[in-house]
Amino acid sequence: MAAFGTVFMPEMAMARFSEGAWSSAEIVSSNNISLHPGAHVLHYASTCFEGLKAFRHEDGSIHLFRMDRNVARMQQSSQLLSLPAFEAPMLEQMIIDIVRRFAAEVPAPPGSMYIRPTHIGTEAAIGKAAAPTASSLLYVLLSPVGDYFAGGAKPLRLLLEENGARCAAHMGMVKSGGNYASALQPILKARASVQADQVLFCPGGDVQETGAANFLLIDGNEIITKALDTSFLHGVTRDSILTLARDLGMTVSERELTVEELLERAAKPGAEAALSGTAAVLTPVGTLIRGTQEHQVGSGEAGPITMKLRQALNAIQWGKAEDKHGWLRKV
Numbered sequence: 001m002a003a004f005g006t007v008f009m010p011e012m013a014m015a016r017f018s019e020g021a022w023s024s025a026e027i028v029s030s031n032n033i034s035l036h037p038g039a040h041v042l043h044y045a046s047t048c049f050e051g052l053k054a055f056r057h058e059d060g061s062i063h064l065f066r067m068d069r070n071v072a073r074m075q076q077s078s079q080l081l082s083l084p085a086f087e088a089p090m091l092e093q094m095i096i097d098i099v100r101r102f103a104a105e106v107p108a109p110p111g112s113m114y115i116r117p118t119h120i121g122t123e124a125a126i127g128k129a130a131a132p133t134a135s136s137l138l139y140v141l142l143s144p145v146g147d148y149f150a151g152g153a154k155p156l157r158l159l160l161e162e163n164g165a166r167c168a169a170h171m172g173m174v175k176s177g178g179n180y181a182s183a184l185q186p187i188l189k190a191r192a193s194v195q196a197d198q199v200l201f202c203p204g205g206d207v208q209e210t211g212a213a214n215f216l217l218i219d220g221n222e223i224i225t226k227a228l229d230t231s232f233l234h235g236v237t238r239d240s241i242l243t244l245a246r247d248l249g250m251t252v253s254e255r256e257l258t259v260e261e262l263l264e265r266a267a268k269p270g271a272e273a274a275l276s277g278t279a280a281v282l283t284p285v286g287t288l289i290r291g292t293q294e295h296q297v298g299s300g301e302a303g304p305i306t307m308k309l310r311q312a313l314n315a316i317q318w319g320k321a322e323d324k325h326g327w328l329r330k331v
């Protein structure tokens with residue numbers, strides 16, 4: 001199986017913004033785009049993206065999961081980056097059109113079609129370091145993906161970073177390339193120094209998120225995660241898992257979580273921790289590393305509640321459980 005995100009459908013949906021208006025969307029080749037070397041995005045990082053999935057049900061029908069949330073977040077990211085605004089129905093239709101076109105290629109569960117809307121500033125203007133791009137390109141790429149968990153869910157090792165932040169505080173809610181660039185060196189250093197899989201950013205002791213996923217602590221019947229504020233990315237998976245946890249009668253605590261409390265509660269037998277995100281759904285965390293000190297989370301293995309919540313979400317996505325919250329949209 002090819003690595004996640006390295007196989008693309010040969011076409012994509014694309015719309016251009018210039019002279020104050022959006023072109024109508026078209027289906028074009030996804031082999032390349034043409035950009036001026038002075039394009040705004042290449043110098044001043046005017047870029048944001050989304051990640052959502054389409055699923056195949058047993059009757060062959062194809063369903064998008066919570067597309068409205070991703071489209072709204074893309075509008076928010078575009079606004080926070082001063083990229084041209086667009087109406088939600090425009091991007092929704094682009095997603096639907098391209099997924100319909102490649103409906104036959106949507107893998108069956110546990111695979112899915114990963115959808116990557118992308119918005120970039122294209123104006124050739126290297127003098128615009130402190131001004132927005134006047135033109136942009138919005139496109140929707142498709143990449144069929146398999147099971148992240150093929151070969152078993154090996155619990156992750158996370159290094160706690162209490163000094164540095166993932167990104168600038170006012171950029172946390174933006175799904176933007178610059179934030180991943182800013183988190184890359186800390187992640188590479190954590191891999192080299194303590195063989196961590198990811199860094200859990202906890203600036204000043206405040207447990208936030210990793211480079212590309214939200215963090216959840218599970219202690220018995222309680223699930224604890226940082227309350228929404230502007231400092232981190234509001235995951236659709238996070239919201240879905242919390243909703244399912246409430247449905248299952250769990251107590252959901254959205255509040256501040258300090259590193260001290262995290263380590264104290266994670267040490268209890270039966271404690272679990274997980275990362276949530278569209279790509280990997282819910283991934284168990286087995287070890288937290290503070291400095292050079294390793295702290296096992298509960299048994300250090302994938303916990304039963306993590307697996308139950310993961311299965312509950314997959315069951316809805318795969319059409320095996322009732323879609324009570326209206327999360328699926330048939331294309």
Ligand SMILES: *Cc1c(COP(=O)(O)O)cnc(C)c1O
Nearest residue numbers: 212213214233235236237277278
């Ligand atoms: C995409 C992302 C998430 C997860 O969001 P989902 O909507 O659940 O996929 C969490 N944190 C960061 C930094 C992200 O980029």
